[in-house]
Amino acid sequence: MGFRKVDFDPCVFIHKAAEVVIAIYVDDILIFYWFVKLKNHVSLQLHAEFEKTETVTANWALGIHLIHTKTGMILSQKVYFKCVLIKYGFDESRPVATPIDNNIHLQKGTEVEKN
Incomplete structure (x- = not known):
């Protein structure tokens, strides 16, 4: 074919x-x-x-939500992630944009600092 x-x-x-x-x-x-x-x-x-x-149009496949748009398709695992959060007790956690200050610039450590 x-x-x-x-x-x-x-x-x-x-x-x-x-x-x-x-x-x-x-x-x-x-x-x-x-x-x-x-x-x-x-x-x-x-x-x-x-x-x-x-079937005409698939909306779910292997736990992945297939969202059809005018320009293509979006694959979403939102339901799967929610189940994982519930399973491990993180469903009530408070989301944070980033755990550290955005203005901090990290630098590579020196050989002395490795010990």
Whole structure:
């Protein structure tokens, strides 16, 4: 079908024209695309080879919230982070912009200071 496996993940395939990306996790497939026509073509080819059902738009995948915008997609792990904070008892912590004064300039220590 013109896809090749990417080097960084054995479950991600990119089309030779780089306009369609397929990500597979167990029995879930996400198809990322620039043009609906290309996605439809790939989807039809997959359907000819495999039994599948299709949802219109994915909003969640592997615990990641997929937020669709006019210019692309935002991937959010806000829910996951909230669960981690609750699990370790940090959900009531007070956020701080930075733990030190912004005007402090750190310098590399000397050899004497290492000992």
